[in-house]
Amino acid sequence: xxxxxxxxxxxxxxxxxxxxxxxxxxxxxxxxxxxxxxxxxxxxxxxxxxxxxxxxxxxxxxxxxxxxxxxxxxxxxxxxxxxxxxx
Numbered sequence: 505x506x507x508x509x510x511x512x513x514x515x516x517x518x519x520x521x522x523x524x525x526x527x528x529x530x531x532x533x534x535x536x537x538x539x540x541x542x543x544x545x546x547x548x549x550x551x552x553x554x555x556x557x558x559x560x561x562x563x564x565x566x567x568x569x570x571x572x573x574x575x576x577x578x579x580x581x582x583x584x585x586x587x588x589x590x591x
Contacts, residue, residue, distance in 0.1 A: 552577070 521530050524555075550568075556577060566578040 521527075556566075556579075559579055562581075566579050567578050567580050569576050569578045
């Protein structure tokens with residue numbers, strides 16, 4: 505089924521959350537976004553696993569995160585001490 509972009513217009517709206525329902529609307533939107541992330545992960549799986557394995561195979565090691573973002577993986581590559589002395 506072909507469809508033209510103009511047949512499905514996108515409207516962007518501003519949200520004023522300063523009213524009496526602002527906190528509840530904000531919580532609703534946050535819950536909705538969280539749920540869509542869960543559904544996306546269930547559908548796609550964790551696509552990071554292959555990349556993490558590749559980095560580990562190249563000598564990177566997982567280290568303690570310096571940020572608190574969920575699911576953030578921090579890695580570092582230690583310099584090879586022998587190559588440092590090759591000059």
